[in-house]
Amino acid sequence: MDFRFADDVEDFRSTVRAFLGDVMADASRHSDPDDLTGLDEGFEREVHRQAGARGWFGLEGDRRAVFECEIGRADAPLVDTATVLAGHAVMTFGSDELQAWLVPRMLAGDVEVCIAYTEEDAGSDLTRIECRAVPHADGGWALSGRKTLVTGAHKAHWCLTVARTGDTTGRAGLTMFLVDMHAPGVNVERRPTMNGWTLDDVIFDSAEVPRAHVLGAVGEGWRQMAAAVTGERSGAFWLGFAHHVMDLIVDHVRKGAGRHDPVVRDLVARCAVELADVDRLSRRALWAARNGDERTLAPSIVYPAMVKLAATELLQHLAQAATEIAGTAGLLWASPFDPDPPPGSAAGGRFAWEYLERVHGTISVGANELQRDAIARAGLGLPGRGT
Amino acid sequence: MDLSLTEEQTEVVRRAQAAVSSGDAPTVPRSLTDAVLTAREVGRATASTAFHHHLLADLVGWRGSGTVAVSLDATEGCAEFVAHADNADTLLISVGPDRVGVFTPGACRLVRQQAIDGPRWRVLFRPDDAVEVLPCDIAGATARAAIVLAADAVGAAEAALDAAVAHVRSREQFGAPLAALQVVQHRCADMLLDVSVARDAVFDAAGTADRGEPEKSVRLMAAFAKATVVERCRRVTASAHQLAGGRGIDASAPYHLWYRRVKAAEPALGSSRAHRELIAAALLGP
Helix, strand or coil: CECCCCHHHHHHHHHHHHHHHHHCCCHHHHECCCCCCCECHHHHHHHHHHHHHCCCCCCCHHHHHHHHHHHHHCCCCCCCCHHHHHHHHHHHHCCHHHHHHHHHHHHHCCCCEEEECCCCCCCCCHHHCCCEEEECCCCCEEEEEEEEEECCHHHCCEEEEEEECCCCCCCCCEEEEEEECCCCCEEEEEEECCCCCEEEEEEEEEEEECHHHEECCCCEHHHHHHHHHHHHCCCHHHHHHHHHHHHHHHHHHHHCHHHHCHHHHHHHHHHHHHHHHHHHHHHHHHHHHHHCCCCCCCHHHHHHHHHHHHHHHHHHHHHHHHHHHHHHHHHCCCCCCCCCCCCCCHHHHHHHHHHHHCCHHHCCCCCHHHHHHHHHHHHHCCCCCCC | CECCCCHHHHHHHHHHHHHHHCCCCCCCCCCHHHHHHHHHHHHHCCCCCHHHHHHHHHHCCCCCCCCEEEECCCECCEEEEECCHHHCCEEEEEEECCEEEEECHHHCEEEEEEECCEEEEEEECCHHHCCEEEECCHHHHHHHHHHHHHHHHHHHHHHHHHHHHHHHHHCEECCEEHHHCHHHHHHHHHHHHHHHHHHHHHHHHHHHHHCCCCHHHHHHHHHHHHHHHHHHHHHHHHHHHHHHCHHHHCCCCCHHHHHHHHHHHCCCCCCHHHHHHHHHHHHHCC
16 A cells, blocks of 8 residues: 555645745745744735635645645745635535536635534533524515624624524524624624634624525524535644654654653654554545445544544644643743744743644544444444434 | 555455454465565464564575464564464574574574463573575564554454444443443444554555565554554454453453554563564664
């Protein structure tokens, strides 16, 4: 077996790296610790347009994975793009008219989209969504309710969301909408996270949504959301983050006395082994999605769940190893593009930032408990909840 | 990227399964990937480890017939932890950095050792008693054999997972099958992740060797594979025991066979610490 990407895919990786090397060269001039990307909105928009112009928001398969890995590795502000967040939902459930208008703009990097599914009382259990949509006579809707833990709402043009359109509870009666963030009745509150950057609450107060911006069928929101969440992440971003932190750990240890400490060397090697495992697993996931698998009947559910689980836990292990090795210097904190990190900080304050940042990976995009549920069910045929 | 098994490779698996079920040691195949596929079946069935000794003999260039026992990490006059030494027609023992001595059983003194997975022997010998000395690349042979031994552990872990999953599906406790409990499901999910990752580490390393990549890469890949495989497979066989409950520690239950087998692979053909040091040296320098 050969786990290496084809030569043309590796050539593409080199092209992406060269682009990112150029475009990110003076990123620290655009530092913005309040944003998840660590960079200001103007810079992010510019990078989006440049990547979009190269056709990189319409990638599939190995190329998409390599692209996502490299932007993760470079901390490029290209992780939460409109196509990654909403591409699947818009292209699967949007009307022809909506797609004709929106998809080219998404691919060009001209529009930003946020996803607002969950609410304070819902968490990972989206059957508890309470946000309501009331129909108008003309087929439009008025949305009211508060969405929470939204990435990038403060800079988005559009919001992909779900609201109750019927009197039922649970999975029934949910409908998917695309809301114009500049429409009357749409407000955003930024809430600082534990690591400095903000997540947003989106508050709908009788926000008007025209009929054309209902995505898919009324009442089918649950099924559509489940499909869209699966399509949201390839896992390659996390792999890219992990490669970056591994590089920083190796660089830190090479420069110091720890380089000759057998305990440190063993810990660094443990990190490298786990990283190699997750990298290989992500390749297996790509392969199995196309070609099936000897062991599991549902590889397109099982392997992405495994990658998400293993990659987010790897990132926590790397952050722990980095801070343990670096000692107090590893606890000096700076935002990734801070041009002036604290004196004496290890990796420019990045290890401390990593230690705080990697808490949410095992929670978001389907908590790892849900990933383990999915692996047990789809991979081993164990019974689901309540069956 | 090509992660498919060819028709020939599927045939290798079938032949290995047939040999194992009739109690024979499978023949040593030509490619390392075929050896890995074979060893996985040997480990799955907790069959005799004679296959691994024949493979080692093949790797050091021994072309004789009969049964062999091999040790590539002997110190002066003493080889430890050697399996099959009591019924070997020939003993192949390292006698220098890149030399293996060929010994008759009569020229060696054997001291029986009870090991975790069965009997082993301390083999005492005088290097001058070798009937022949083969020049060979001991580090290269050890790396390749380590990949194949790791595949054996993967087979054992896969069998343990399958048995544990079958058990939790059928075993009822407090009015429901164990498999309905989320805590049980999550342990099973972690086990499936571990065996999947371990399996691919082995395939990746074997593929690297079969493609004739630089020797340094092959040894590094062997270190990556064996280090992760023994840790993950050990965890899987221990978890299988936990899921199997009290009946699982019966000598008549199979769980301890997988548990022993994976543990015995841990220090053999390079310890995990030695493998991680090789990886550290590649990243950090000596």
